Amino acid sequence: MKTTDIAQRIDHTVLKPTLSHSDIEQACREALQFGFYSVCIPPAWVPYAKKILATDRSQQFPDSISPVKIVCVVDFPLGYGSTAARQAECAQALSHGADELDIVSNTTWIKSEAWDYWTKDLDALRKSCEQTPLKIILETAYLNDLEKKTAAQLAASCGFDFIKTSTGYALPQLAQNPEKLGATHADIQLIRDCIPEHTKIKASGGIRNFAEIVGFLQAGADRIGTSSGPRIITEALGQPSHVSLGQALGQDTPKETY
Numbered sequence: 001m002k003t004t005d006i007a008q009r010i011d012h013t014v015l016k017p018t019l020s021h022s023d024i025e026q027a028c029r030e031a032l033q034f035g036f037y038s039v040c041i042p043p044a045w046v047p048y049a050k051k052i053l054a055t056d057r058s059q060q061f062p063d064s065i066s067p068v069k070i071v072c073v074v075d076f077p078l079g080y081g082s083t084a085a086r087q088a089e090c091a092q093a094l095s096h097g098a099d100e101l102d103i104v105s106n107t108t109w110i111k112s113e114a115w116d117y118w119t120k121d122l123d124a125l126r127k128s129c130e131q132t133p134l135k136i137i138l139e140t141a142y143l144n145d146l147e148k149k150t151a152a153q154l155a156a157s158c159g160f161d162f163i164k165t166s167t168g169y170a171l172p173q174l175a176q177n178p179e180k181l182g183a184t185h186a187d188i189q190l191i192r193d194c195i196p197e198h199t200k201i202k203a204s205g206g207i208r209n210f211a212e213i214v215g216f217l218q219a220g221a222d223r224i225g226t227s228s229g230p231r232i233i234t235e236a237l238g239q240p241s242h243v244s245l246g247q248a249l250g251q252d253t254p255k256e257t258y
Helices: 003-007 021-034 043-060 083-096 107-111 115-128 145-157 185-192 210-219 229-237
Strands: 010-013 038-041 069-074 100-104 134-137 162-164 200-204 223-226
Touching: 003 210, 003 229, 010 021, 010 200, 010 229, 021 038, 021 043, 021 229, 038 043, 043 069, 043 083, 069 083, 083 100, 083 115, 107 115, 107 145, 115 134, 115 145, 145 162, 145 185, 185 200, 185 210, 210 223, 210 229
Parallel strands: 010 038, 010 223, 038 069, 069 100, 100 134, 134 162, 162 200, 200 223
Antiparallel strands: none
C-alpha cells in the first residue's frame, strides 16, 4: 500500500480540551497538505474548519471543492446524553457543514445490559441523519469481548457505517486493562469477525506511528483516527517534519497528493 493511500485512510484528529483557533487552522492545512481523508473535530469548530478548508483550497486550486471531509464528534466524550439531545447535536453539526458524524456510544446502557434502550437510541440517530455516514464509538477499553461483539453487531444492524474503537479519553481506573486504553489488533479482529463485510471499522486511540497504522489496516480497520498523522506520514517517507508530502514524493506541485 502506498503512503498516499494510507494518508487517505486517516481522520486527522484535533479533540484536546485546550484546542484553539490555531490548532483548527493547522489541522485543516495539514489535512490538505498531506492528503488526509478528513479532519475530526468538535461541533463548535465545524463552521470555522469549513471556512478554513474552503479558503485554503480555493487559493491553491480555484473552482475546486476541498477534498478534505469534516468529521464531527457527537456527545463527546462520554456519550450518555438523551437521544433528543444527541439528535439535536447531529442536526446542528450537519447544518454547519459536517460530512460524517462520530457518535459516542452510551456505555452505561451497555454495562446495564439495556440493549433495547441502546438500540432504540441508535435507530433514532440513524433515521434522523438519513444518508450521512455514521460511526459509533464503543470505548472498547471499558467493555468485555461479549459486550464489544454485541454492540458491534447491533450497531451494524441499525445501519451504522462504521464501528469505532475509542474516544482517546478512556480512564485507566475504569478500563478492563489499564494498559490498553485505545485501539488494539485483537479488538479490530474481534469486531471484523462479527459484523457484515460492508460495515467498516475505524481504529482510534493511541495510534502514533506508521507501523501501527499498517498493523491496524492489516488487522481489518478501514479508517484510522490519530492526531499524529503528519509525523506518521513524514516518518514513513523518511523526511523531516517540515517537508511536505508533495516535496517528499518529488512532485513539483502538491495537486497530485489530494
